Amino acid sequence: MSNPLLNIPLLPPFTQLQPEQVEPAIAKLIGDCQGQLQRGLENPGWESTLQSLEQVQDQLNRAFSPISHLNSVLSGEWRAPYEAALAQVTAYWTEQGQNRELYEVYQQLAASPEFVSWPQPQKKSVELGLRDFELSGVGLEGEARERFAANSKRLAELSSQFANNVLDATNAWTWHTEDKADLTGLPETAIAAAKSAANTKGKNGWLITLEGPSYLAVMTHAENRELRRLVHTAFVSRASEVGPNAGEFDNSGVMESILALRAEQAQLLGMANYAELSLASKMAPDCEGVLEFLNDLAKRAKPAAEREMAELRLFASEEYKLEELQPWDIAWVAEKLKQQRYAISQEELRPYFPYAKVLEGLFAVVEKLFGVAVQEDTTVETWHKDVQFFWLYRNGERIAGFYLDAFAREKKRGGAWMDTVATRRQGEEGLQLPIAYLVCNFSPAVGDMPSLLTHYEVTTLFHEFGHGLHHMLTQIAIAAVSGINGVAWDAVEMPSQFLENWCWQPEAIAMISSHYQTGEPLPAELLEKMLAAKNFQSAMFTVRQLEFAIFDFRLHASEEVMETQKIQQLMSEVRTEVAVVPVAKENRFQHGFSHIFAGGYAAGYYSYKWAEVLSADAFSLFEEKGIFDSATGESFLHSILEQGGSRDALDLFVEFRGRKPDVDALLRHSGIEQLELNISPA
Structure with a gap:
């Protein structure tokens, strides 16, 4: 019986995939890549080396993609084969990142007289390749070189272990x-x-x-x-040494090992700490600039957050005789205060946001903005009965596709994310279309009741679809800079946060809402209350995000050995400086902080706020011109979404906005206009 992973089609045949197929397929595909690399090095050049290597590596990536994905959305029997494949793939990429012969091909291409006249995406892919070689330890010798490679492999294993512990603790x-x-x-x-x-x-x-x-x-x-x-x-207390499952899925040692290895990787590359290494591929200029940005925003937002917290305490005391608010009281009391002040709750809104209507409206919004039509294809194989598949069309031409796995279930990783199935690229068989996974964890339909979303969940869906558009609407055909590839990590959240804005515009809300039983539109009175409550406790939300971002950055900028106790101590210090809400003694937030220990946000969680400056300022142009102004939508499509990582993110922003980013729009959207920040991503 043939192994489907060895010749994976554009849309993976999920019903044919079996865990036992993984290791032999990945080993064979890696062997193919290694063989092609050797042939390419014998005849160095753009087409003979880089393009031919991209072709076989795309096969490897598209085989590994469903393996990684199934581990995230089904776990169970896919965990062990995924981890074995991860080790193989990590070793391959580390080995290639340290291949000096290939590095020299990149150098020769960059130094060639014709390089200056190359198309921009082609030039950028070589420039980013050179940077990534240096960050992969290509210049290291002997023991240091071996150590860097061993660390890379171990870090991949530990990140997977961290995520497994969080998932298992959640399910336990x-x-x-x-x-x-x-x-x-x-x-x-x-x-x-x-x-x-x-x-x-x-x-x-x-x-x-x-x-x-x-x-x-x-x-x-x-x-x-x-x-x-x-x-x-x-x-x-999930995945920690305390709480109801104390020690059972404890991430304490995992965190310590990850931080020690990251610090050593940075030192091997001649950098002071991992934060410095992280910023080598981001927009932010240096560690001082990031901390200044975060601390300045925290300093100015905290007084407003303290006022909001004082209001909450007074309300809890007067209305509910709660003289001391506990951590488990905050969300409950806040909801009561919100209902009293605005006479509205997420639950009151939920009947007006049935999942199917929201989805239909989201697609209509995107079509008005970017001229893209979305159509479901029920014939495509998926991994679960609730998963949907859609094609994107522009001017009647199919340009991309995506899977949508919207609902929470056991053994599925929590949260929401976008990932890639296939990248847009020009291959031997022609132009390969970009395909994405979009994953959320909404409440599924129960009995006759359809899935009804809170407005918060509506914004989550728009957010992830914004990431998806960045991947799917690219016009770049070189994999290294196609879609989100090559985009600075602190700019990659911009399109996702940008699309969220339409969830708050009356004209768009009319497109995404109607009562699930009567079909009636969201009443004007409810809409007014919802918009009035938009910035309820926005300062408290801001300082909470800053708490996580500052903790993450200081954690990775530290030159100390970060043992579990010191990690907790740093978390407490940051909370003292920034936070305004009480914290349970059992709180071990860091033990479940998958963004930085099992995702790509290590020394990069600040990216959410950094990119929010860009997204708010970009949307302010739509506020000026009209939220569905076709010329502005076309401009955003051509300047941002279509360009992928082919040009620097700041240059693309300036092309769209006509100037460098301004923080004013973010503060205005957050309802804290009185703040004056002296820092911007510029």
Whole structure:
């Protein structure tokens, strides 16, 4: 029986993929890449070396993509083969990153007289390649070279282990009751989901889990304060040495090892710390500039956050006789205050945002902005019955496609993300279309009740689709700078945050909302309340994001050995400086901080705020011209989305906006216009 991973088509045949196919396929494909590299080095040149290598490496990438993806969305039997394949792939890329003969080909191409007249994407791919060789230790000798390679392999293993521990800890804890009164206050959608979760486990009654929809419903709505305490404690102590599953999935040692290895990688490359290494491929100029940006924003946002927290405490005392707010009270009291002040809640809005309508409206918004039509294709194989597949068309021509896995389920990694199936590139068989995965964790339909989204979940869907558009609408056909490839990490969040803005525009809201039973539009009164409440506790949200960003950056800028106790100490120090909400003694946020320990955001979590400056300022042009102004939409498409990583992010922004970024739009959108920041991504 042939192995489908050896000749993976544009759309993976998910129903044919089996875990036992992984290791032999990846070994064979890596062998093909190594053989092609040797042939390419015998006859060095752009086409004979770089393009021919891109062709075989694309086969490897497109085989590894569904393996990695299935590990994230199904876990279980895919975990071991994924980890084995990850080790093989990491070793291959590390070896190539240190291949001096290939490095010399890049150098020769960059130094050739014809290089200056090359197309920009081609030149940029060589320039980025040279940078990446240097950051991969191509200049290292002997033991240092071997050590760098061994560290790279071990870091990949540890990142996977960190993510596994978080997922296992999330799945390990549940709370069961057969008394519905325990769930007083929870919305009917959440109660139905808890009933379904219990049934799935063969139990009567209701089951609360730590999956996002269940956790948030309890923390925001449960009148049962003890239940809120139990769920909060279990959630914030996941994968740590404390809490209900203390030590069982503990990430303490994993974090220590990751930080030590990252620090050593930076030192081997002659850098002071890992933060410096991280910034070598980002927009931000240096460590001082990042910390100045974050600290200045924190210093100016914290007074507003303290006022918001004081209001919350006063309200809790006067209305609920809660003289001391505990961490598990914050979201619940905030929801009560929001309802009193604006007479609105996410649950009141939910019936007006049925998933199908939101999706239809999202596609309509994108079509008006960028001239792109989206059509579902129900014939495409997927990995789960709830997964959908869509094609994108422009002027009647198929240009891209994406899978959408929208709903939470057991063994699926939490959160939301976009990942690549295939990259747009010019290959031997012609132009390869870009294909994406879009993954969310919304509450699924239960019985006759369709999936109904909170407005927060609506913005999450728009956010991830913004990432998807960046990948799918590219016009670049060289893999290294196509789509999100080659884009500075602190600019990569710009298109995703940018698209979120339409979730707050009345004209767009009319396109994405209607009552799931009656089809009636969102009433004007509710819309006005929703918009009025947009910036409710926005300063508290801002300082929370800054708390994570400052912690991450200082953690990776430290030249100390960061043991678990010191990591916790740093977290506490940053909270003292920035945070305004109380923290449970069991809180081990860092043990579940997958963005920096299992994702690409190490010394880069600041990117969310950095890119928010760009996205808010970009959207301000639509505010001036009209939110569906076709010329402005075309300009954003051509200057940002189509260009991928072929040009520097700042240059592309200036081309679109006509000037460097200005922070004013971000502050205005956040409702904290009075702040005056002296720093910008420029």
